[in-house]
Amino acid sequence: MKYGIDIGHNAPPDTGASGIRQEDNLTREVGLRVMSKLRALGHQVVNCTPQRASSVTNSLWQRTNRANVNRVDAFVSIHFNAFNRSANGAEVFAISSAGRRMARPVQEEIVKLGFFDRGVKNGAHMYVLRHTAAPAILVECCFCDARVDMDRYLAEPMANAIVKGLTGSAPAPTPTPSPAPSSVSEEVRQLQKVINRLKVTDGNSAGRALKEDGVFGSSTREATRRLQAILGLMTDGIAGDRTWRAIRQVLAKPILRANQAAGPAVRYVQYRVRVDIDGIFGPQTAAAIRRYQSSNGLTVDGIIGPQSWTRMIG
Ligand SMILES: [Zn+2]
Structure with missing residues (x-):
């Protein structure tokens, strides 16, 4: 068939x-x-x-x-x-x-x-x-x-x-893909660094940060997938041009205000303030940002500016 x-x-x-x-x-x-x-x-x-x-x-x-x-x-x-x-x-x-x-x-x-x-x-x-x-x-x-x-x-x-x-046939278990042959790559190390900076984990290791070893193993792949999901990208676990472009939009720390902002940076903020990730900066997101600001001792204005960005990603 x-x-x-x-x-x-x-x-x-x-x-x-x-x-x-x-x-x-x-x-x-x-x-x-x-x-x-x-x-x-x-x-x-x-x-x-x-x-x-x-x-x-x-x-x-x-x-x-x-x-x-x-x-x-x-x-x-x-x-x-x-x-x-x-x-x-x-x-x-x-x-x-x-x-x-x-x-x-x-x-x-x-x-x-x-x-x-x-x-x-x-x-x-x-x-x-x-x-x-x-x-x-x-x-x-x-x-x-x-x-x-x-x-x-x-x-x-x-x-x-x-x-x-x-x-009609019972399938065999899907073999877990074995990690790619371990070659150390500077690009992978950069990816691991940025994933750690953005505080995205692989979801399996109790929230532990990735080892920044330049080896693209299953933890890095899974963390990349999670980052891609947060940023609204195809979750293929491969950090290509689109993924890096979206990452750069977050690292640019744009000032984000309700109803004026959309896109990967808003999605990332939604991830950090624990509100549904839809990429739209509406009233729920603003309220979650205020809660985040309040519990982190920041000025509570519901706007993501330099102070909030520094708190989130340094
Ligand atoms: Zn559907």
Whole structure:
């Protein structure tokens, strides 16, 4: 079989929902596993996820176009839901009867993991289902804004469930990518330094800073991914031009005021003052900044100026 796998969103301005976790990160960690597991079972896989897009419609068009141009046998779009923090569970959308036949076992396998069964639903309103020539499904794995789902969710079993549902075969565990051959690089050391300065951790090591050793290992990759998610970039764990450009925008310490500012610097500040990261400096962000300023003994004005920047990144 030739599968077209579509990692939902991850192509700004096509970005996913924000919940307890970001949909972009979840679809990516599941989607990449689904792809490697399908390949390990001997299937062909076409990654239908674009890297960038001029609009959301263009992002969706690129996905279906890749599937159609590559004449895939089946198309699978991976998403996570978000609604009101209490709605929860899994649902799979399809239109055609072939699509529904593909959807049902995927839904059943996800439900076996303990998620509430919202059923197979009619996806006639969904662009990627309407525009794909092959039988297509859109999997809403569970709700990224529901505590009950995020407590239950793990990427590996979710990916296994999708692959088992698609193929009928139980996939092997995804091998954890071995760290790249250890060559010390000054560029990697610079990256590690800036990640530490920005106080982004790899999320696994109890908030410990990265070793500034110039070796691009799994901690550095994971911390890079987290930094990319904070800055609103494709979370590929590779610090390319776009990532460095966004980092420089933060290090430039721009003065940020409510309703006047947007972009990576605002997203970074939102990360530091612990408010939802959406890149928009609205009243909630201003309030969180005031709290941050107050608890750090700074002038409480809700504006990010030199004082607050120095406190945050030195
Ligand atoms: Zn989505």
